[in-house]
Amino acid sequence: MNPVSSTGWPAPRIPRLSWICWVPNRLRNHLSSSLVQEVNIMKTLHFGAGNIGRGFIGKLLADASHQVTFADVNDTLIDQLNHRQEYKVHVVGADQKLDVVRNVAAVSSAGHEVIARIITADLVTTAVGPNILDKIASTLAKGLQARFDAGNLTPLNVIACENMVRGTSHLKQEVLKYLPVAYHATLETCIGFVDSAVDRIVPPAAAANDDPLEVTVESFSEWIVDQTQFKGELPKVAGMEPTDNLMAFVERKLFTLNTGHIVTAYLGKLRGYRTVREAIEDPVIRSKVRRAMEESGAVLVKRYGFDPRLHAAYIEKILSRFANPYLVDEIDRVGRQPLRKLAAGDRLVKPLLGTLEYGLPNEQLQEGIAAALHYRNADDPQAVELQALLAELGPAKALARVTGLDEESEVVRAIVARYETL
Template identity: 65%
Template sequence: MKKAVHFGAGNIGRGFIGKLLADSNVAVTFADVNGPLVDQLSHDQQYNVRVVGNESKIDVVNHVTAVNSMSPELIEQIATTDLVTTAVGPNVLDKIAQTIASGLKKRFSIGNMTPLNIIACENMVRGSTHLKGEVYRHLDEQAQQHADNLVGFVDSAVDRIVPPMEAANDDPLEVTVESFSEWIVDDQQFKGEIPDIAGMEKTSNLVAFVERKLFTLNTGHCITAYLGCLKGHRTIREAISDPMIRNDVTQAMMESGEVLIQRYGFDRERHYAYIDKILERFANPFLVDDVSRVGREPIRKLGENDRLIRPLLGTMEYNTSNEALVKGIAAALKYTNDTDPQAIEVQSFLEKNGVVKTLAHFSGLDENGKEAESIESIYHQL
């Protein structure tokens, strides 16, 4: 049986990547800093996943265990594993790089020269390539040469809604996920044999799929959240059931979609069907996803390479319409959350500097450009 080390035993790790690996008869060792969660996984060596679409069913995930991310045992695991995956969030990738580097050094020191592939399954563009740069900072020249020959850092695009849920039946390991999932990997970056994992799709044009997901699912999701917050809706489903919000979100995804059609030659009708599918997913009655959770970390979401500004820049590049995207960005600037340090920072900066300077500071937009002016105008109307 093949082995994998998966960083991140949270809901996404257990409900998405960990499940796909285990379902393909891969023995998964989760690495996490949550001691009680690690202990429970190590003890039970299985957990339930509630998969919800038109109906709800329970799948049992087997072949799993867990180690603490700070444990020396994790280094030993990396030294002998066949695959490393992550679902820790973009901000944590840099923190696990040194551990991965230590595992690689151990791997080379014991003479394990079999290929290893590392796949960062994060909501970011070229996450594995970024992780490679951070890992290499902790490797000497000889170890880097070994890694160049033996270690593939495989970029991927991932898509599955896994909202936080209350523990079902007092079971802290059970997780709820939607039936839809998409895991697309760059088949040009593997070292050695590409693993056969059901649900992992291979492509030689990954960036198109990364941007399709970012510009559609991620863009639509956060605009739904920010507009929903403004109108007092609690969940994504409540917000997308509001006809006015649904119309704005649909238009925003059509605007970002036009960029994809222009840039990558996507079939227009097929992409519109993809947008319709995403709107159905937002309205899934089995998924209770708070708008406050989806809207969190507005600084990251307002970054020039993220889900709001990157598609806006695309509309500027191709001279296409962007009214709904502009409204979504204005709504993001309105987002308040006393438990979110990024939301607090944005509101503090806004209060002192105004809208256009805030956009320039966090998003890199030209404060004298017409898009910044449009966002400022709509901001004051919302």
């Protein structure tokens, strides 16, 4: 009978293959080539089998010959992935292609099997959304504790691929809350929590599509990781770019793609458009969105020394991505959760604060925030809550509460004036 670890989970028997990496190099020649080949296959556990998980991170890892196992709460999705062990990805843009991602598996993120996967994993990634990230911390802590109890002290890196600044560092702090203090030193030695910046538009599948696993993605993708936070060797994944200056790229993406996306959505909603493409094809909206990204871009140039000409080209690239005719990106998908998106550290207020810090223009960012206050969506609890706050407190007090801006400040007065005229 297997012993029970201190986590309460049965301590698994670790296959001998898991320890071949500890065999001295001079002895490796005596191993069969098949064993060495199996050892060299990276085992990745990816939390989140949704469209972004399958169409972006999971695809890049599978393309790099990783053995990818998805962990999710959707039992139907898990069963479908395990039955077929593959799914289709439509890559759309100037050049279109259909890729098939093969040799994948899935486990429940709420069951015992996910713990066993953490014990033997070579890499853990996530694409669950910022609101769910905290919820997987306890599972990850249990898995790491079981990993240490099983004697596996080989380096393991965890990369949260979320739309949030330093999301993996946040996840680490949540994991430490659940992991007994006796294991903290081992975690610091063996486990790398690697922050990243991710960028790829992956809209929901079309309702007419009868393949529940099929996903459509744009051809552009960017996955930048903080190379200073890895333990052991950096994994070799085409499309994953290491950097020692991650925050420059995190804010470039947040201040440009995310800012432009959300301003397009909120202005488009006011004009009655359904999709991002419809909104960005409106020349008035396109001009306003470009100007908002130019205002936030001026902060990036000042703060990180980005080349203004190259950044202007980056802005135009993003505008063309919003207009991709092959992506049906609904405004309510982009605009949902306005309370989170109006927070001080997110895509509207953070660049605004940068303009205030450097004394730069911010009129179009102000209008984007004012448009956010008008966002209505009966199916989105945060949108309902925002409108309730506005009705209860009035625009100035509600804006101050949601954003952290000073209610008496000049910029709040300016945003409220724009809100009242939109």
